[in-house]
Amino acid sequence: MIIVMKPGSQESDVNEISRVLESLGLGVHISKGTERTIIGVIGDKRVLSDVPLELMPGVEKLVPIVESYKLAGKTFKPEASIVDVNGVKIGGKELVIMAGPCAVESREQILEAAVAVKKSGAQFLRGGAFKPRTSPYAFQGLEEEGLKLLNEAKELTGLLIISEVTSERAVEIADKYVDMFQIGARNVQNFQLLREVGRSGKPVLFKRGPSTTIDEWLNAAEYIMSEGNYNVVLCERGIRTFETATRNTLDISAVPVVKNSSHLPIIVDPSHAAGKAQYIAPLSKAAIAAGADGLIIEVHPNPRCALSDAAQQLTPQSFDDLCRDIGQLAGLLGREFRYGKGE
Amino acid sequence: MIIVMKPGSQESDVNEISRVLESLGLGVHISKGTERTIIGVIGDKRVLSDVPLELMPGVEKLVPIVESYKLAGKTFKPEASIVDVNGVKIGGKELVIMAGPCAVESREQILEAAVAVKKSGAQFLRGGAFKPRTSPYAFQGLEEEGLKLLNEAKELTGLLIISEVTSERAVEIADKYVDMFQIGARNVQNFQLLREVGRSGKPVLFKRGPSTTIDEWLNAAEYIMSEGNYNVVLCERGIRTFETATRNTLDISAVPVVKNSSHLPIIVDPSHAAGKAQYIAPLSKAAIAAGADGLIIEVHPNPRCALSDAAQQLTPQSFDDLCRDIGQLAGLLGREFRYGKGE
Amino acid sequence: MIIVMKPGSQESDVNEISRVLESLGLGVHISKGTERTIIGVIGDKRVLSDVPLELMPGVEKLVPIVESYKLAGKTFKPEASIVDVNGVKIGGKELVIMAGPCAVESREQILEAAVAVKKSGAQFLRGGAFKPRTSPYAFQGLEEEGLKLLNEAKELTGLLIISEVTSERAVEIADKYVDMFQIGARNVQNFQLLREVGRSGKPVLFKRGPSTTIDEWLNAAEYIMSEGNYNVVLCERGIRTFETATRNTLDISAVPVVKNSSHLPIIVDPSHAAGKAQYIAPLSKAAIAAGADGLIIEVHPNPRCALSDAAQQLTPQSFDDLCRDIGQLAGLLGREFRYGKGE
């Protein structure tokens, strides 16, 4: 960290800051420029997290040099991590596709969806049982009943199960049914919840929030990892901008940026980013071309009857077309995706 | 709601949609333009919240005409609401100021802060006991111990107590100690938590999220109100934009916009918006001039020793100067604030 | 267009509005809902562009139904446009790559860059002669001297020339030297300049502004097209958001959204979006996978000596590797790019 002093700061101000830093075991390096004096702080800056240096006399601002997350960063672990979810490896050569309806609605719907997405090559079945909805008057999910139906679909197809958890109670219930927890965008800084899934040790798909920087997102991942759970897979799902032609703005650059800063795998959710089914295929291909380790896509056996987010769910046929394209793209990019392996 | 049909839509598409709407008890009004046919939907559109109209053949898009929240809106209750918190009325003629440290750190700190802010005229003591922090390595709050210290400060000064709750467990614990719950910006769409404080019936200060539109914020308030708790006070605290000179961008327009759309009181938090103590006084005056019903401000007896958000906490002296200015401004604007009434 | 009336509007208000609309030759369709009356306006709404309907008594708001641009829209021309620039067709089966240094700096630099990018398959040489720079103290371009050097490179390699114009004077000068004008992001709503390149009739590469919605961008394209110049190619180059890990946020969704709303070709500029050379290859592949008609990429024979935007310029070797990948990707997507055809 660099401490930039104000133009008129005193020598005594610099001395006092040096004294505080040294008392905390940190090294100090002073550099006098033509307009400003700056102080370089040497050592583990975490001892400073509760010291209000910016209020000390003469201080203009603090400039961080090293990122504030540790466990999620490449400095901590330079090689890419592979998260193994009961045999399916995320972050390796194989692309992973998670697919299924926005919400579990009925036994018939989820089994039909499971059979369809399995056939096209998906490795995971997704389906919301606890649904966070903008309006309290909309369908809120089948809760445990929905999780039981997901489990039935798993027994039928062999697909792994991923479902969103929205509270500590939901974690407790879902723990019995799912292979991987999903933390949704609205809960990206619900730190109690992050700790809870951290303590569970179970793999977590961790979505970026709509107004979370990549740096804050990796810091939030640190809440899960600092509980000892390193099985974190990141998921870019669009950020909020001024553009309204799509539901969110897919930040495709987040894929290479995360690959550059973190060892964690990253997949992309084109459904929530686009908000419209017609844009899902081009955005999915773009994500894979940019280096993503997989996709999570909403597929509904009959989107016109869906109880939530109908506009952004693919039909099984469109999903199958997309998986075929992804299979071809994978080969070109040195990855693998066994299209239709489910048959 | 208006349903806009695609340029090439068929008469049969329009008929099918009409049939669905009428089967749900809604009225239908068809209008053929030169380029598009549009269908006006008449009646309570909440019966449509789970019907995927946008996927019916021939439909281009849906255009909402009436806002989706009810209880928080002026159509439901045209006159301004006054929220009474154990005798202090928020939303009436009197301006309400909530002040205190970002986090409760020690008995000495909170009592000193309480005496100081009381003296300047604040009606509420604020102080975080459950602290959501961006990094897991930073100070996370004293939890129940902190709430007990707040209560001691209340007994000493007569100030009302407000503190943030971040989980269902925190609501349960804090319920014994606080006069008003605070829901922080990160939890604006933590719907389980909103329901929980809704069920408690206790007044809630409900902060806007950094990327929440005013419309979504009022919809989220609906989660609290739909549990029967109408004692909601809104709090604008800055939104996330591309500008980095301030921590967030204070959306001062939210004050008149909320006054125009909702009957709920609204106060402003200049501390989190600015992120720097030097900007708090001008933003506070701006908020009151724009019509806010009060302020929530971070004040620390010794900011240089603060364990969190040090840069944005005022000293008791700066806070007193600000309260004096607010007192004068209040008179000019037809409001009241009894500066120094605590003495 | 739909006119939404206020809850308490009078029958006489509706009658007065109807009278005004009918006097302008427009049709009127009135629909009374349970909470609001709405008025559908039938006909060409351009006659309304200067009528302040939103101020008429009883009016709450206006809701546009049809987009406000005409010539740029698919309603005007449903099939995709192909822009022919002296024999190179943009928007057809073949992918088009424009490449070269950010700024023309010297004869040696531009000739070396031209030979290199030609070899890898680029069809256009880019190079800034008029440079808009954030700081007035930075290198501002060689102006006409730079254009002459571009022309020399054209004679040597046969590449077409594209260069940015920043004022009416620049248009006049550049007209003698370039095959295609570029309008940069900062001038997206410099309407005088748009009209000027419109009047020239020469093909225009029209970049999106950093805070321009797609709708506004197409409206701005209308300024060029309404002068009779339909040879417009759009270029997505990233928008400004709160994320700072990249220089701008590449709005990859703009590619399918534009393809859905407009008949104009669209290419992508990954260099300005990313701001860092290491992200250019993944973003380029993502753009092509999403359906873009081409790319414009900064390539410098020796980026370490570049006089502007050094960090985002590729070396000829990295550019060649990328072109090879694009060539393979093209085949898979049903497009063509003759990698290395320049040899």
Add this chain to the structure above:
Amino acid sequence: MIIVMKPGSQESDVNEISRVLESLGLGVHISKGTERTIIGVIGDKRVLSDVPLELMPGVEKLVPIVESYKLAGKTFKPEASIVDVNGVKIGGKELVIMAGPCAVESREQILEAAVAVKKSGAQFLRGGAFKPRTSPYAFQGLEEEGLKLLNEAKELTGLLIISEVTSERAVEIADKYVDMFQIGARNVQNFQLLREVGRSGKPVLFKRGPSTTIDEWLNAAEYIMSEGNYNVVLCERGIRTFETATRNTLDISAVPVVKNSSHLPIIVDPSHAAGKAQYIAPLSKAAIAAGADGLIIEVHPNPRCALSDAAQQLTPQSFDDLCRDIGQLAGLLGREFRYGKGE
């Protein structure tokens, strides 16, 4: 400036950078931390503006310490500047109000507006003669004819005249008629135009762009000032964010931030920020309370007949009410505004 080296950088990399810096006459200060080596650069970094340091081997990133503008900054001139426009001082004790219609439409309209705003105390008459409009089909202004009408209004009332210039040609024409040029938000980085008004020497009202950071805005002001014209008054008019309840989001914090970084006066345009007449009064009071040196407000003798931006123009009566309130507020804040002095 600080140069942050990559974790694995070599001693030779550091030596090479030092050599380059020293050859440019800069001082070098090397500091080795536990994870990174950083290099402090001492001297006037403007000699570096065209040196691609970020591409030198081993460099991770550059961190600016001192802002890049000079003439606009407080380091260059610590005391506040007062811009004298033919006798009216902007930035001193007196608040300055500029008012008038969005566009000059007719002799009757502009004279009526002038008389009205003069009466309420405005010192400047505003009125657009060159109108940049989003759609090419909307009214584009009366051009020189409009400027002549403004001049007639000046002779009648003694008000100073301000009007927007959108091109070099417009500067040339307007120079004969106006007391102060206005550069609109869309032209904030039209550097040719900025230079042109810089060379004219005439006072300039310089609006912030909708996606311009305060830092970029001050850098752009530098283009005007580096031509020797220091008579620049800044104008905050709202930035583009995700919120759509207002046309733009008024960044009220820009007022104290600019006061902290620059010596230039700053006024606020609540009309373009709000986009709705009903929000103009609260935002105007907020701006003055936050420390702005004045306001620019759209006033139309009959908004319902306005040819552009009708929804955001005040009636003379509403404007007069607002001026009365501003007069009272001024006194309380140690400023002056002689409400009604025009009578």
